[in-house]
Amino acid sequence: MMKKQSYKVDILSVAKVAGVSAATVSRVMNHPELVNPTTLKKVERAIRKTGYVRNRAAQMIHGRRSATLGLVVPTVNYSIFAELVQSFNDTVADLGFTLVLATHGYDLTAEYKVLRKLLEHRVDGIALVGLDHSDDTYRLLASQDVPVVAAWSYSRSSRISCIGSDNREAGRLAADHLLALGHRRIGLVFPPTHENDRARGRLEAVELALHGAGIEIPDAWRVRSPYSVAHAKSVCHDLLRAHEGITGLICGNDIIAQGALSSAMQLGLRIPQDLSIVGIGDFAGSADMYPALSTVQIPAQQIGMQAGEYLVACIAHSDPQEIVRQKIKVDLKPRATTGPAVSG
Amino acid sequence: MMKKQSYKVDILSVAKVAGVSAATVSRVMNHPELVNPTTLKKVERAIRKTGYVRNRAAQMIHGRRSATLGLVVPTVNYSIFAELVQSFNDTVADLGFTLVLATHGYDLTAEYKVLRKLLEHRVDGIALVGLDHSDDTYRLLASQDVPVVAAWSYSRSSRISCIGSDNREAGRLAADHLLALGHRRIGLVFPPTHENDRARGRLEAVELALHGAGIEIPDAWRVRSPYSVAHAKSVCHDLLRAHEGITGLICGNDIIAQGALSSAMQLGLRIPQDLSIVGIGDFAGSADMYPALSTVQIPAQQIGMQAGEYLVACIAHSDPQEIVRQKIKVDLKPRATTGPAVSG
DNA sequence: AACAGTATTGCAAACGTTTTCATAAAATCA
DNA sequence: TGATTTTATGAAAACGTTTGCAATACTGTT
Incomplete structure (x- = not known):
């Protein structure tokens, strides 16, 4: 019953079909309680018949919200x-x-x-x-x-x-977790922190917590990776190969952690016996990975x-x-x- | 330099500030080549000063695109x-x-x-x-x-x-892959196919391929799971526990496959020696999981x-x-x- | 100096709605 | 029945742009 050729169906064409004024059609759409039930039916039928879809731009121009x-x-x-x-x-x-x-x-x-x-x-x-x-x-x-x-x-x-x-808190929790488990040789895998307060806050807090525990991390154990599983996997592979003393990895988020985990397993490391990995975020799926990812939940x-x-x-x-x-x-x-x- | 109190800065207020007409301001934004360089500068300064942001709704109403x-x-x-x-x-x-x-x-x-x-x-x-x-x-x-x-x-x-x-092709590829590897005891984990042509096409093609290879799958080996890692993990856990004869799993997509993989590993199954798993989709991250997920890529x-x-x-x-x-x-x-x- | 041509600008109509105000019709009341 | 209130509707203004057309100001040519 819908017009195929609806070149321009506006409120006025609906009005014409229904035999009422544009104002009435408008009211049917916005304040139906103000219009006579009989007219309402008539107009609604016309709307369906013409396939009218109201134009938000036009109503927005009237100071209404764009929704x-x-x-x-x-x-x-x-x-x-x-x-x-x-x-x-x-x-x-x-x-x-x-x-x-x-x-x-x-x-x-x-x-x-x-x-x-x-x-x-x-x-x-x-x-x-x-x-x-x-x-x-x-x-x-x-x-x-x-x-x-x-x-x-x-x-x-x-x-x-x-x-x-609070991203600093998230970073601190991740670091404290590894510290509490006795880790002291910890690698850090974070994205660039420039223009990213989340990553920066986390990393700063991690460094602070480690420093507070009297741990100095060699620069070589701090690596950069964008938020990409493949990239993280690759840099972690290199890191873990070059520095076998590392027992724990703190990752900027769960995506990086996922890459880290993958690279570690590929290298034959047992998780968590040989290497502990903690992420940040608790993204959908992190809890159901195998092994399930330890992480700091951000709801x-x-x-x-x-x-x-x-x-x-x-x-x-x-x-x-x-x-x-x-x-x-x-x-x-x-x-x-x-x-x-x-x-x- | 921007007005703090910009209650309503429209093209007209810009025009007033610049000392030109609204039409000219409009032209500056849409056809700058038509306006005198000097005026252009003046208007652009006024735009910056007032913090004007053009109103797409108003221009859309003129038959222009909404962009x-x-x-x-x-x-x-x-x-x-x-x-x-x-x-x-x-x-x-x-x-x-x-x-x-x-x-x-x-x-x-x-x-x-x-x-x-x-x-x-x-x-x-x-x-x-x-x-x-x-x-x-x-x-x-x-x-x-x-x-x-x-x-x-x-x-x-x-x-x-x-x-x-072609989702049927994707399904066929997944099935043929397991068949070529010699699997005959295959479990199917798919989402509801009602109102989902992708899942339906895949599943139909899988069933067809298996049938063509002379394989009949018991109903108990066909399980439903929505696209959720946790849910898939849970149903696969039950499936694999109850039916130890299964050597291969075809999953409706990579998310389900991820859950399947997780449950299998948790059950201590070796992948792929004890169980093969194939997904469909090749989502971001699938290639970098461990073990890397076999799947059918949909670009x-x-x-x-x-x-x-x-x-x-x-x-x-x-x-x-x-x-x-x-x-x-x-x-x-x-x-x-x-x-x-x-x-x- | 008169003219034609061109470049620049402004005026006003148009776009599709909503809403105020006015009016007509119907319902209520005395 | 007439007066009053209520309900339902339409006419028209308004919203912030764009654009066709007309007007004006330049440019160069004879």
């Missing part, structure tokens, strides 16, 4: 931010919002550009990952009065609202949900934007990849 | 569609489009609803996953004249354009890229929408989780 929310993540590769994206999306979709997604590949200049695009589309709110952003970005956000939240990271002095975990799902709820609440109240800072608890999940150090 | 593309995937959990989303996004972002993402959790009724939302936002093109969609969905797509592509699946008789792989990255390019091309040409069907080659990746069957 979209922007989410900017570094990447959607692997499952690093998968749970965050999914739970954020589920949360806001239930509340009537559509997700506009952008990625920047850990490049804050790129982030600024995609942010601008989101603002051009007049998203009703914005969620970013972390607290490292360019000055341009912060300025832009300050100049627009759109609700913003930094997900994933927590800092009590953030310039914008944040809902996330991505909860963060995504709360970030979504926060933005929607801001929008609903048109609040005078008070900065909110919410710390989501991190939690050590000791599993099968860590065990007592055997004295070397 | 957004809709992507509907079942889920963003795990890395199932991660590569697809990422490469689609990268491709279209480079071409000036912003991604509007929606998920439906493998529920085609939900899919229809999110699709409507995307159309309300007047996305310039739409990419869906697979070819199973509700009649409502197909009708809606036919009634709007927006470019559409079904990514991931290929069928020579699809109702809409498709760019993807997600290529699919995402080509789907993006196809949509953008449609939009650019405003073509009379000829249906395009592109088959992306699947490829068996025999790795470490499969080996010759030992006669039981």
Whole structure:
């Protein structure tokens, strides 16, 4: 019954078909309680007949909300931010919002550009990952009065609202875990910390904890790897081959840990007897790997949900934007990849 | 230099600051070659000073494109569609489009609803996953004249354009691989195939191949698992415990295979000596697991890229929408989780 | 100096909605 | 029955852009 040739079906064509005015059609869609049941039926039939789909752009131009929310993540590769994206999306979709997604590949200049695009589309709110952003970005956000939240990271002095975990605490937990198990010869596998407050916070805290325990790590035991299983596997392979004394590995996140684990097993190391590995993140699947990955949980799902709820609440109240800072608890999940150090 | 209190900075306020008309400001943004260099500078300064961000909704209402593309995937959990989303996004972002993402959790009724939302936002093109969609969905797509592509699946008789792989072929490759290695006692771990043409095609082809080899599989060896590592691990655990004769497992995708692998190792089975496992998908990370997962590659990255390019091309040409069907080659990746069957 | 041609700009209409206001019809009440 | 309230509807203005057309200001030519 739907028109095949619906070149341009707007509210007016529907009105014509239904024999009413455009205003009435609009009311049917937005305030159905105001229109006579008989007319309502008539109009609804016309809507179905014409295949009318309402034009958000046109209604947005009237000062209405766009009903979209922007989410900017570094990447959607692997499952690093998968749970965050999914739970954020589920949360806001239930509340009537559509997700506009952008990625920047850990490049804050790129982030600024995609942010601008989101603002051009007049998203009703914005969620970013972390607290490292360019000055341009912060300025832009300050100049627009759109609700913003930094997900994933927590800092009590953030310039914008944040809902996330304390990455330093996460790093400390990971380090303390290995220390408590008696490890003293520990390798560090982290991504570049430039423009990445999550990685930086974790690494700094790890170094601090190790230092506090009187441990000095040779530079050769600190290696870089981007968040890629293959890359991490390769650098860990080299590291473990060259420095057999290492009994523990602290990884920047679970993806790196996964690569580390893979390389270790390939080298014939027994986990955790010969080598302990701890990750950070507790991504989907980490608990069900074999051996199950010891890691520090960052409750991505909860963060995504709360970030979504926060933005929607801001929008609903048109609040005078008070900065909110919410710390989501991190939690050590000791599993099968860590065990007592055997004295070397 | 940016206004803090930018209540409503529209093209007119910029015009006022620059001392020109709104038309000129518009031209600066859209056809800078038409405006006098001096004026251009003046206007650009005013834009910066006011912190103006152009309103896509308002320009869209003029028949211009929204510069957004809709992507509907079942889920963003795990890395199932991660590569697809990422490469689609990268491709279209480079071409000036912003991604509007929606998920439906493998529920085609939900899919229809999110699709409507995307159309309300007047996305310039739409990419869906697979070819199973509700009649409502197909009708809606036919009634709007927006470019559409079904990514991931290929069928020579699809109702809409498709760019993807032949899932039957993928299933056949997986089955033939185990058969060639001499396996005859094979377990099948697949998700529900209702409303999921990818899973259905794979499973049907697997059953056909096994049947063709004269193998009858007891019903107890066919188990269901959603695409979740934890769930797959649990059902595989039960399956492998109850039926020790099984020498090979064909999994609906790599996520299930990951769970299967984990459960098998936990049970102390040697891979591949005691049990061979083959997945489908070759997700990011599958090659770098330990042991490396044997699987059938579905080139997600290529699919995402080509789907993006196809949509953008449609939009650019405003073509009379000829249906395009592109088959992306699947490829068996025999790795470490499969080996010759030992006669039981 | 008059003219034609070109470059630059502004005016105003248009896009598809929502919403205020006014009006007409119906229902209620005395 | 007439007055009053309630309900249902339409006309038109408004939103922030883009763009066709007209107007003006230059340029160069004779």
